[in-house]
Amino acid sequence: MRTAYTSDQIRAAERALMARLPEGTLMSRAASGLASTCARVLARARGRVYGSRVVLLIGSGDNGGDALYAGARLAARGARVDAILAGSRAHQGGLAALSAAGGRAAEFAPGPARELVAAADLVMDGLVGIGSAGALREPYGTLAGLVADAPGLVVAVDVPSGVDASTGRVDGPAVRAHTTVTFGAYKVGLLVDPGAAFCGTVEPVDIGLGPYLPDADVAAPTADDVADLLPSPAHESDKYRRGVIGIVAGSDTFTGAAVLAVGGAIRAGVGMVRFAGVEEPVRYVRARWPEAVTTVLAPGSKGVLADVGRVQAWVVGPGLGTGPHARDLVAEILGTDLPVLVDADGLTHVARDRSRLRRTGPTLLTPHAGELARLLDVPREDVEARRIEHVRRAAHELGATVLLKGATTLVAEEDRPVRVNSTGTPWLATGGTGDVLSGVAGALLAGGLSCYDAASCAAYLHGLAGRIAAAGPAGGVRPGGGAAIAALDVAEALPDAVRAL
Numbered sequence: 001m002r003t004a005y006t007s008d009q010i011r012a013a014e015r016a017l018m019a020r021l022p023e024g025t026l027m028s029r030a031a032s033g034l035a036s037t038c039a040r041v042l043a044r045a046r047g048r049v050y051g052s053r054v055v056l057l058i059g060s061g062d063n064g065g066d067a068l069y070a071g072a073r074l075a076a077r078g079a080r081v082d083a084i085l086a087g088s089r090a091h092q093g094g095l096a097a098l099s100a101a102g103g104r105a106a107e108f109a110p111g112p113a114r115e116l117v118a119a120a121d122l123v124m125d126g127l128v129g130i131g132s133a134g135a136l137r138e139p140y141g142t143l144a145g146l147v148a149d150a151p152g153l154v155v156a157v158d159v160p161s162g163v164d165a166s167t168g169r170v171d172g173p174a175v176r177a178h179t180t181v182t183f184g185a186y187k188v189g190l191l192v193d194p195g196a197a198f199c200g201t202v203e204p205v206d207i208g209l210g211p212y213l214p215d216a217d218v219a220a221p222t223a224d225d226v227a228d229l230l231p232s233p234a235h236e237s238d239k240y241r242r243g244v245i246g247i248v249a250g251s252d253t254f255t256g257a258a259v260l261a262v263g264g265a266i267r268a269g270v271g272m273v274r275f276a277g278v279e280e281p282v283r284y285v286r287a288r289w290p291e292a293v294t295t296v297l298a299p300g301s302k303g304v305l306a307d308v309g310r311v312q313a314w315v316v317g318p319g320l321g322t323g324p325h326a327r328d329l330v331a332e333i334l335g336t337d338l339p340v341l342v343d344a345d346g347l348t349h350v351a352r353d354r355s356r357l358r359r360t361g362p363t364l365l366t367p368h369a370g371e372l373a374r375l376l377d378v379p380r381e382d383v384e385a386r387r388i389e390h391v392r393r394a395a396h397e398l399g400a401t402v403l404l405k406g407a408t409t410l411v412a413e414e415d416r417p418v419r420v421n422s423t424g425t426p427w428l429a430t431g432g433t434g435d436v437l438s439g440v441a442g443a444l445l446a447g448g449l450s451c452y453d454a455a456s457c458a459a460y461l462h463g464l465a466g467r468i469a470a471a472g473p474a475g476g477v478r479p480g481g482g483a484a485i486a487a488l489d490v491a492e493a494l495p496d497a498v499r500a501l
Contacts, residue, residue, distance in 0.1 A: 001225050003216035004186040004420070006166035007130040013184065013212035024093070026207055027062065030158075030183045031069035033205030034124075037181045038074060038155055042122055045153055050078030053152075055120040056098075057143050057175075058105070059127040060087030063157045066183075067126025068094025070157075075101035082106070084113050086127060086139050108139050113146060120152040125175045129158055130165035130187060135172035144173040156180040159187055160198045168195030168408075169385055176200075184209035188218045191420040192388050193408040218388070220420040226460045227501040231269075231447035242271030243446030246311035247439065248297075248329055249318040250281025256487075257281075257319025257344065257435045262289050263491035264439025265315070268461065269498065270446055276308050281319070300325055305332055313339040315442035317346020318435040330356070337361040339445045343438040347371045354398065363400040364451040366438060372404055388418055401451035403441070405434060409459040413452045421456070423463025425482065427470040432487030437462045440494065464500060465493040 005013075018026055042052045056071045058064040068083060068091055075081040081103035083095075095105055106112065117123055125147065127140045136144055144162055147154055154177045159165045162174025168189040180199040182190060184207045189195040233242055245265050250258025258281035265273050266289055273292040275285050282294045295308050316333045320326040322345050330349045333340055334356045341364040342350055350356055350365070351374040357363055365375070369387070372394055373380040383390045384406075391404040395412040404410045407429075409421040441458035449457065469489040470482025 002186055002220040002222060002422075003213075003417075004188045004191050004218040004220065005213060005216060006188055008166070009214055010130055010165075010184060010187065010209070013209045016212040017208055027065055027069060029207040030066045030205060031073065033183070033207070034066055034155075034157060034181045035070040035073035037179065037203050037205070038070060038122060038124065039077065041153055041155060041179055042079070046121055049074060052079045052121045053119055054079045054081045054122045054124065055116045056081065056083040056124045057127050057147070057161075058083050058085050058087065058090050059129075059140065059161075060089050061129045061131070062091070063126045063129035065091030065094040067124050067157050068098050071103055071124065072097040072101040075103040082116050084108050084116065084143070086143055108143070110142065113143065117146045117150050120150060122153045122155060123147055123150050124155050124157060125161050125177060126157040127161035127175070132161070133164050133166075133169075136162050136174070141173040144175045147175050153178050154200075156199065158182050159189060160195070163189050163195035163198050165189045167386060167388060168192035170194045170198065174198050179203055181205055183207050185213055186220075188388065191218065191220055191408065191422075192410065193406060194384070196408050217417050218420060219417045220422045221456050221460055222422075223460075223501050226457050229449065229453050229457050230498065230501065231444065231449065239271035242269070243313070243443065243448065244272045244274060244309075244311045245270050245313055245315060245439075245442045245446040246274045246276065246305075246308055247315045247442065248276050248305075248333060249315065249320055249435070250277040250285075251319055251321040251326070252278060252280045253321065254319030255281045255284045256432055259284050259288050260432045260435035260487050260491065261315060261318045261439040261442070262292050263488060264436035264494070265443040266291055266439075267491045267494035268440040268443040268458075270443035274308050274311055276305065297329070302328055303332070305329075311338065311446065312448075313341070313442060313445035315341045315343065315438050317343040317349075318438055320345040322348050334359055334363070339364070339451060341366060341438055341442050341445060343434065344371075347375065351375045357398050357400055362451045364403065364441060364445065364455055365394070365398065365400050366403045366405060366434070366441065366455070368405045368434070372402070392418060401455055403455040403459060405437070409463070411452065411455040411459065416452060419452075419456045421459040421463055423460050423467065425463070425467045425470050427482060427485050428463070428466040428490065430485065430487060433462070433466070433490055436487050436491045439491070461494060461497045462490065465490050465497040468496050468500070469493040
């Protein structure tokens with residue numbers, strides 16, 4: 001499990017460690033790791049460090065000092081290093097080291113700064129550090145804009161300038177890095193959108209903080225974590241022991257949602273799917289997934305779920321509609337004491353009457369930002385700007401586990417660390433993929449996982465399946481690689497995702 005911390009937690013750990021070390025040791029460790037990473041980046045891009053053009057953007061804080069010392073190490077290896085001093089002051093020891101190694105430093109001036117950045121093979125962002133919050137002041141904002149147009153590689157020091165290290169919030173211009181070299185531990189803002197989108201590849205450098213860090217409030221499951229949690233069939237397993245999921249989804253208007261949710265559950269390895277819906281989606285499910293046991297619900301019927309048969313968990317909501325019949329189905333399922341996943345139209349009904357969530361069984365809600373905004377009665381833009389704050393609030397107020405979908409999927413449960421999903425691809429931003437995710441999470445609930453673990457594992461598998469589907473037969477699962485996919489492709493790639501773990 002990769003753990004992440006707020007800036008206050010990191011600073012407290014740094015103070016405790018520095019009290020036991022000679023002055024300057026931490027900065028030396030950070031600069032060494034930063035320089036090594038920059039050297040690797042340059043070697044991959046240019047084949048060597050010698051002769052490369054490196055530009056340092058230097059603020060007034062310790063991040064500027066880290067950058068100056070790292071720049072001195074690169075200059076000693078033959079790089080041409082120029083520092084642009086943007087702050088009211090700069091780290092004097094770092095400046096002296098850069099000068100002694102043959103580097104140069106000058107105060108910020110728009111024209112020369114633009115020319116240096118445009119000609120750089122690598123720009124190192126040391127403008128502000130983890131203690132910064134809010135919009136960048138000038139000239140930092142201008143420099144962030146110059147970096148946006150830079151043709152060379154961009155390496156951020158600890159956190160990209162303009163990204164709130166504790167929350168991931170971005171309140172104006174920010175440096176968009178190809179690589180972020182972070183010291184001591186991951187910061188929350190490096191994992192959570194919108195800040196995560198500015199970080200590129202995050203390279204941690206160990207500076208010895210581990211023993212001084214508190215229990216984490218945020219964590220990102222790794223492949224090993226997910227593999228350990230996934231249910232696996234034993235020698236004596238049968239379809240009932242592997243889990244039976246009940247899915248109530250689809251309508252005459254949204255037949256595909258039913259097909260996709262059922263497909264997600266089947267491909268995720270559930271023992272059996274019992275699907276219930278009105279006649280049209282049942283017809284489509286029967287045609288595409290003959291493995292599913294189906295029940296036709298007559299429009300307006302009540303109390304029919306007993307006819308579906310025994311299940312270990314329910315999924316309700318995808319494509320169900322927002323009329324009275326759908327409302328009654330959601331209420332009936334939430335009235336059971338079984339684990340229930342509520343998605344899509346089911347969330348609309350819950351938002352209209354949150355008292356339905358006062359139940360004895362565990363509940364997993366899977367909203368996107370707009371749906372969470374309705375559940376909490378706040379503007380959508382507030383949710384998108386402060387995702388981790390709002391997913392925590394939702395888990396507390398609603399008494400449920402909440403999976404907040406998005407480019408960075410978050411899973412929150414009261415008194416547990418927020419889990420951040422690290423898989424996925426922009427190609428998943430297409431209709432129906434959320435329905436597949438509901439089926440995957442429902443299958444894991446039926447297989448015996450808690451809402452917290454089922455949501456975390458489902459998000460990981462779903463994102464990995466999306467990458468595999470986008471990559472196609474050629475393979476490769478990098479986040480942005482591949483080509484356009486449809487939601488059913490994600491369901492079909494789930495067995496490969498499980499095998500990859």
